Amino acid sequence: xxxxxxxIIEVEKLAKDYNGLAAVxxxxxxxxHGEIFGFLGPNGAGKTTTINMLCTLLRPTGGRAxxxxxxxxxxxxxxxxxxxxxxxxPSLDERLTAVENLRFHGMIYGVPRLERGQRIKEVLDLVELxxxxxxxxxxxxxxxxxxxxxxxxxxxxxxxxxxxEPTLGLDPQTRHHIWEYINQLRSDEGIxxxxxxxxxxxxxxxxxxxxxxxGELIAIDTPQRLKEEVGGDVIVLSTExxxxxxxxxxxKFNVEVKELNGELSLQVKSGDHFMPKLIKALETRVTxxxxxxxxxxxxxxxxxxxxxxxxxxxGWDQLRSRVRSQRRRAR
Amino acid sequence: MKSALVGIYTxxxxxxxxxxxxxxxxxxSSVQPLLWLFVLGLGLSTAFVRGGGSDYLRxxxxxxxxxxxxxxxxxSAVSIIWDxxxxxxxxxLAAPIPRWSVAIGRALGxxxxxxxxxxxxxxxxxxxxxxxxxxxxxxxxxxMFMIAFSMTSxxxxxxxxxxxxxxxxxxxxxILLPMFFLxxxxxxxxxxxPVWMHVLVSIDPLSxxxxxxxxxxxxxxxxxxxxxxxxxxxxxxxxxxIGVWYFERNE
Ligand SMILES: Nc1ncnc2c1ncn2[C@@H]1O[C@H](COP(=O)(O)OP(=O)(O)OP(=O)(O)O)[C@@H](O)[C@H]1O
Ligand SMILES: [Mg+2]
Numbered sequence: 001x002x003x004x005x006x007x008i009i010e011v012e013k014l015a016k017d018y019n020g021l022a023a024v025x026x027x028x029x030x031x032x033h034g035e036i037f038g039f040l041g042p043n044g045a046g047k048t049t050t051i052n053m054l055c056t057l058l059r060p061t062g063g064r065a066x067x068x069x070x071x072x073x074x075x076x077x078x079x080x081x082x083x084x085x086x087x088x089x090p091s092l093d094e095r096l097t098a099v100e101n102l103r104f105h106g107m108i109y110g111v112p113r114l115e116r117g118q119r120i121k122e123v124l125d126l127v128e129l130x131x132x133x134x135x136x137x138x139x140x141x142x143x144x145x146x147x148x149x150x151x152x153x154x155x156x157x158x159x160x161x162x163x164x165e166p167t168l169g170l171d172p173q174t175r176h177h178i179w180e181y182i183n184q185l186r187s188d189e190g191i192x193x194x195x196x197x198x199x200x201x202x203x204x205x206x207x208x209x210x211x212x213x214x215g216e217l218i219a220i221d222t223p224q225r226l227k228e229e230v231g232g233d234v235i236v237l238s239t240e241x242x243x244x245x246x247x248x249x250x251x252k253f254n255v256e257v258k259e260l261n262g263e264l265s266l267q268v269k270s271g272d273h274f275m276p277k278l279i280k281a282l283e284t285r286v287t288x289x290x291x292x293x294x295x296x297x298x299x300x301x302x303x304x305x306x307x308x309x310x311x312x313x314x315g316w317d318q319l320r321s322r323v324r325s326q327r328r329r330a331r
Numbered sequence: 332m333k334s335a336l337v338g339i340y341t342x343x344x345x346x347x348x349x350x351x352x353x354x355x356x357x358x359x360s361s362v363q364p365l366l367w368l369f370v371l372g373l374g375l376s377t378a379f380v381r382g383g384g385s386d387y388l389r390x391x392x393x394x395x396x397x398x399x400x401x402x403x404x405x406x407s408a409v410s411i412i413w414d415x416x417x418x419x420x421x422x423x424l425a426a427p428i429p430r431w432s433v434a435i436g437r438a439l440g441x442x443x444x445x446x447x448x449x450x451x452x453x454x455x456x457x458x459x460x461x462x463x464x465x466x467x468x469x470x471x472x473x474x475m476f477m478i479a480f481s482m483t484s485x486x487x488x489x490x491x492x493x494x495x496x497x498x499x500x501x502x503x504x505x506i507l508l509p510m511f512f513l514x515x516x517x518x519x520x521x522x523x524x525p526v527w528m529h530v531l532v533s534i535d536p537l538s539x540x541x542x543x544x545x546x547x548x549x550x551x552x553x554x555x556x557x558x559x560x561x562x563x564x565x566x567x568x569x570x571x572x573i574g575v576w577y578f579e580r581n582e
Contacts, residue, residue, distance in 0.1 A: 055425055056425075057421070057424065057425055077334070077427045077429075080425065080426065080427035081427045085422075085425055087418065087421055087422075089418045089421075090417065090418045091417075091418035091419055091421045091422045092417075092418075092419065092422075093345070093349075093414075093417075093419045093422075094417060095349050095352065095353070096345070096348065096349065100348065104341060104344075104345060105422070105426075107337060107340075107341040107344075108337065108338055108341050108423070108426040108427070108428050109426060109427060110333075110334060110337065110427070152422075
């Protein structure tokens with residue numbers, strides 16, 4: 001009988017100190033069987049460090065954790081056998097073919113020879129790479145490499161699949177595709193998925209998410225409940241004089257106002273009724289206004305007073321990808 | 332234990348697969364020792380006029396085999412740096428196999444590739460006017476393997492400590508080339524050298540490897556063969572042990 005409620009990952013006050021730099025500061029959480037569990041946090045929050053400790057690649061400097069019932073510090077080989085891994089950075093042998101990469105993996109993970117060929121075929125079909133299986137990985141696109149890595153992580157039928165930013169740098173279509181595999185995996189193979197991301201929309205796919213910032217867990221719940229905690233709808237407006245408008249709103253409506261990147265945002269119950277009242281009451285001229293349901297971005301903003309991805313960083317990312325595509329075209 | 336053996340075999344297989352696949356590398360690394368042998372050998376043999384020109388060519392022939400083995404070994408081992416850079420090392424280090432089996436698998440893979448390279452040079456024996464008995468050949472293979480294994484292990488030790496290619500270049504210039512030139516591969520090192528150089532020659536483990544190959548293939552021993560083998564094997568064992576120790580330790 002399968003015990004659905006049993007936890008498969010247990011983490012207690014887990015900490016990692018890199019020579020004085022506390023990257024993870026004592027986090028505790030549990031992940032249930034068959035869950036899709038997401039770690040959401042900005043750059044440098046400690047997501048990769050946590051994953052690396054759970055995967056036995058890094059030794060914790062404090063606390064304890066177990067995966068599939070095995071302690072990550074004391075029973076490293078058993079943990080390794082129970083998990084599949086997709087690293088944040090590429091980790092394929094580009095001078096081998098797709099099949100050779102998978103065969104290599106199957107061998108070191110002890111997949112029996114008889115089963116290996118069949119299993120390789122299955123995972124290649126899953127990520128739709130069967131047509132390219134004999135090609136050198138060097139000739140693959142970034143998205144294809146990512147898919148191959150996911151296939152490889154699944155090859156030995158792990159109990160838990162760790163995905164560190166599985167869709168980083170991929171186009172929306174490929175990202176969507178990868179999410180299809182992840183959902184399919186969960187329903188077909190019943191495996192537990194632990195992933196990290198800093199894409200808000202991706203975190204929405206998870207059953208539960210933990211929000212991590214500066215090495216500390218600041219919230220952990222279903223995306224739905226986290227958003228409900230924000231309290232009602234979000235109104236974002238810009239005015240001719242934000243400072244004055246903010247003062248006015250606080251005086252007249254007694255709601256908290258945040259100013260960020262030249263915009264004011266406030267959270268209210270039933271925003272559709274509130275918005276007309278607001279525009280009417282304000283003496284400062286409103287130049288634009290919008291209303292939306294709260295997102296995880298708002299949850300993060302609420303908890304930390306910051307956006308998870310700085311606008312500047314966003315701009316830089318776009319610039320980078322534009323430069324990259326131009327270079328590619330030039331070649 | 333089974334997972335360790337599987338690890339060793341898998342990493343060995345990877346090195347060999349990659350070598351066989353890489354035709355340009357096979358060709359260029361075969362042509363290079365032949366260039367050394369014939370261009371340098373024939374060119375310099377006019378300078379060593381005593382007893383006819385082909386003497387020098389024969390003299391350096393075992394040295395060129397050792398050179399081929401040495402450089403292939405070191406470069407195979409150092410591909411660990413590439414693996415680290417391309418991330419593949421993480422896949423290996425996260426696998427459920429002991430780390431020492433990774434190091435040994437790589438050492439064996441690198442040595443196998445190096446022995447194949449040495450064999451290519453060995454095939455040119457008739458051109459130099461040499462022919463060997465089966466016993467000579469067998470011993471030569473064993474020696475090539477011992478040299479290869481100990482030099483690959485040395486390369487692994489370097490690669491584990493070294494995180495950049497610039498650093499590796501320094502090692503090539505300050506360790507590898509002196510080791511090669513002092514080994515007696517290219518010129519005789521028993522007589523007429525300054526004392527300090529003679530000391531360096533005697534502590535160069537490759538001197539013993541070259542001497543072993545040379546006395547097996549053309550005679551003229553400097554040291555007894557058992558000493559040669561002892562030095563090469565001990566050197567290999569020590570550097571491998573240190574390399575594995577670092578490998579186990581680093582995160
Ligand atoms: N090997 C290391 N040595 C020293 N400090 C490190 C090391 N790896 C990570 N750090 C530091 O630990 C902190 C957490 O890093 P980590 O890679 O876990 O962040 P992350 O949440 O995965 O970020 P990202 O979204 O950018 O991948 C950062 O401040 C980082 O600089
Ligand atoms: Mg990370």
